[in-house]
């Protein structure tokens with residue numbers, strides 16, 4: 252058994268193996284995304300110049316997402 256504590260919401264969890272918790276070390280995908288969002292916020296705080304590249308890849312992602320569900 253693996254015990255951990257989510258760094259986002261401080262909830263403790265216990266799993267049999269790490270494969271059971273793809274969001275490790277977070278308790279859930281939700282907390283994983285919150286952490287990712289914080290990380291991205293930090294990334295956007297870098298000096299201008301990287302911005303153009305980000306927009307280009309964002310547009311690419313939108314195009315990829317254009318399929319009906």
Ligand SMILES: [Zn+2]
Pocket residue numbers: 257258259260261262277278279282
């Ligand atoms: Zn959590």
